[in-house]
Structure formats: C-alpha cells, structure tokens
Amino acid sequence: MTPQVEVERRVRLNRDRVLQAAVSLADEVGIEALSMRRLAQELDVVPMALYKHVENKEELLDGMVEVIVEEIDPPIRDTDWKSAVRQRVLSARRALQRHPWARQAIESRTNKTPAVLGFMDSFAGMLLAGGFSVDLTHHVMHAIGGRMWGFTQELFDDAAPVKGEAPVEVPAEVRAATVQQMQQRYPNIVAIATSRNHDDGSVVGHGCDDEFEFEFALDLLLDGFERLHERGWSSR
Amino acid sequence: MTPQVEVERRVRLNRDRVLQAAVSLADEVGIEALSMRRLAQELDVVPMALYKHVENKEELLDGMVEVIVEEIDPPIRDTDWKSAVRQRVLSARRALQRHPWARQAIESRTNKTPAVLGFMDSFAGMLLAGGFSVDLTHHVMHAIGGRMWGFTQELFDDAAPVKGEAPVEVPAEVRAATVQQMQQRYPNIVAIATSRNHDDGSVVGHGCDDEFEFEFALDLLLDGFERLHERGWSSR
C-alpha cells in the first residue's frame, strides 16, 4: 500500500542503533522503565530482534555504559597533571549528569568493557606523565574513582566469580596471550596491576587491599578538613 | 493432623520479621534476585500477605536500608572530632561490607527515612562539637558522603519531584509543623539546611550547588595528591 513508508521505518537494525536508542529511552523514562520489550517497541521491532545485536540485557547495559564513557573528553595535552586531571574528572562528571541513570548503571556493571579500560588507562597516563610513581598512581586512581563513581574498587581485582557458577578455568597459553594483548592496549593499567606482589611471579595481581585504599582516601580528606578548619575557611 | 507443627511455623508476621527476612535473603541471593514472591515463599506465606506490613517493594527497600543504617555504631564520646569521624566512617563501611547489596540499595533510594536522617544528624554533630562552623560542616558532609556512599548529594535538596507525578502541594501550616518536628529530631541537619540562602526567608533551603560540592572535594583530594607526590610518598 505505502511501500516507501514501509521502507523508511524499516531501517536496518544494528548494534549501534540499538545502543543509541537504549540511551535515549533511559534518558526519557529512567533506567528502571527500560525493558527489552519497550526498547523493541521504540525501534518498531519485535522484542527478539534485539537479541541478534546484543547477547542479553546485561550486555545491553554494558554497551550503554560504553556509549557514556566515550562521551568523556580525552586528556588535555600540554598542561600540568593537576589541571589535566581536574578537567578530565569534570568532563566525566558532565557526561554522567547528562544521563542521570548512568551512575547507577555503571555501579551495577561488573564487566570491564574496552571503553572503560581505555578511559582508566589514559587517566593513569596523565598521572604517570606528571612524574607520579606507579605506586602513588595506583592509590590515586582508587581515591579519585570514588569521587566520580563507585566502581573503581574492583578494577584491578581478579574477576569476581559469578554467583552460582564455577569460575571458568582459563588455559595458561590463553592467559599469556590475554596479558600480552592487555599490555598492548592498556600499558598503564598493566603496569599498575603488576607492580605489586611481583615477588611471587604472578602477572595478574591479587586484588587491592580495599581497607588500605579506603583509609588512604579517607585520611587525605580528613587532613584536608583539618587544614580548612584551622585556617577558618568559609565558602564565601 | 500435626497441629503443633502448624502452630510453630505460623509465627505471626510483622514488619520487623519481614525486613529481617528480606535482609537475610538479599545477603544470600543478591538484591537482583530478591522479589516479593520469593520473600513470601521464604516466610511460608502467600505474596500478598507481605503487603499488610509494607506498602510496596520500594518501601521494603527503604526498610532494609534502615536496618543496615541502624547497624552503624553511634559516635564515640570523649575524643577529638577527627578520630570520632574516622571511627564512625569505618563503622559505616563495615556495615556496608556485611551486606554487599546495601551500597546499590542506598544509592537507589530517594526517600530519607528516619534512621538515615538520624545518622546524618549525629554525624554533623561530631563536626559541630569539634568546633567546625555550620558552613564547613555542610561541605564536609558532602565530601565525606561521597566516600561512604553516593547519596549525600541530594540530602539537603528539596524532594525531587517524582517522574510523571505532579509535585504534591503541602499546606503552609503542615509545612511549618513538619519543620518544627524536624528541628526537634534533627537539629543539626536543620541548622545546616537553613544556614544558606536565609536572605529570602525560606526555611527549607534550595538544594546545594552540586558543582561547588563536587569541586570542593575534588580539590581537597588533588591538593592531597600533590603533597604526597612532592614528598615522594610510597605505600611501603
């Protein structure tokens, strides 16, 4: 009857279109109202059509987080570490504020997707370029991560075993290949992850001492408060 | 047939038993697997029986958060502000770590329940007792809140209008009564909330300047990093 209309609305679906639509829908209706069925409806498609472009809802959320992380500006060049870091943190904050659901979504993800790893890697790069030791960079990443979002805690930890599933055994050669790939793409992260506990020859690291990281940031803040208090600081 | 068994398992339900069961269930199976139906099953009761003790699932989650907040130790007396604050933050952290779902649950709540308000009030009290100005206390609360969990941002804001619902108009006399009640129970919070913008006579305050709070904490950390860097700090 109206063939060109049919043709117009039947744009071919692809992963990117699915993710973009999901982001817009979450912006409009909130993350709790974002369902596979509703998203499909928005795209004029039957629910199951989405599953050709996205494994399941978890992977959809991973993809949405990737979209948001890619909105963050790259590091500013030719400036000191402090203003580079400051600008980038504020840029990340702006991205999160554009999408009110993003904070919660990020915090619920346990997978580290490439965009997230890339962000962390270039972030560590700013500090290392500023002359920070790998050690200090590591702790600073934890401390600043808590400011922007809550998920940095486990970034360098071993993948947490999924509830109810036996942890997958990865053959040694696959592990070695993965480490090499990681080293190529995320050299700073690998440097940090391998710098501790290298006495036992493990390349992966043993997860961070959560308690230490927490108190590290806490004490920095407490000392800061004390200094402001002593000098009679006021916001006006 | 077996009347005493029937009697034994049919313990009368009440709000507390529901909340405790919900907390245990979430501890065991995770927050995403906690459903009203599953909780009812755990309590040997039909799903709808829960709704006599809890308005709906949102209120169930509010109640679970209350349970966790009540696990936090009260402030330690007869010590300086710094170690009082430090101990209490670490106690809060321990409570959250006992219940891995709690962080996410807290962050998803927008209601401020009495236990949460009470916690914040006595927290502010530690700083005020240490001689901090109301102004500095206010910003410190924001900065430290971000360390423990992510929800302090909106604590002093006006209640965010619920999506899709017209904001409820509260009669002036009801507002006045509420403020007086708040002043009785949460004097410190009210002091903080009313100290800013008092030039226009509003008692409620206008929400905080998010951007200012964020940069306040960020710059404290950046200055801290800089100091550690300059003095060649190392974690060993």
Added chain:
DNA sequence: ACCTGAACACCGTTCAAGT
C-alpha cells in the same frame, strides 16, 4: 543473515473474598 510468533517461567500489584 536477520526478523518473527508463540510459549515459558517469572515479576509487582489489584481486587474481592475468606477466617
């Protein structure tokens, strides 16, 4: 290669009824 339709095993919550 991509999309569909029906079906399954779940949700939160309403309503009217039972004790």
Added chain:
DNA sequence: ACCTGAACACCGTTCAAGT
C-alpha cells in the same frame, strides 16, 4: 485484623519457524 486466591499487565529469554 490478618491472610488468601485468582487475575492483570507486565518482565527476560527459549525455541522453532519464516523470509
């Protein structure tokens, strides 16, 4: 006063089938 049972309008995801 407290609990029940059936029903409604949703979920995410499987499977086998269509083009």
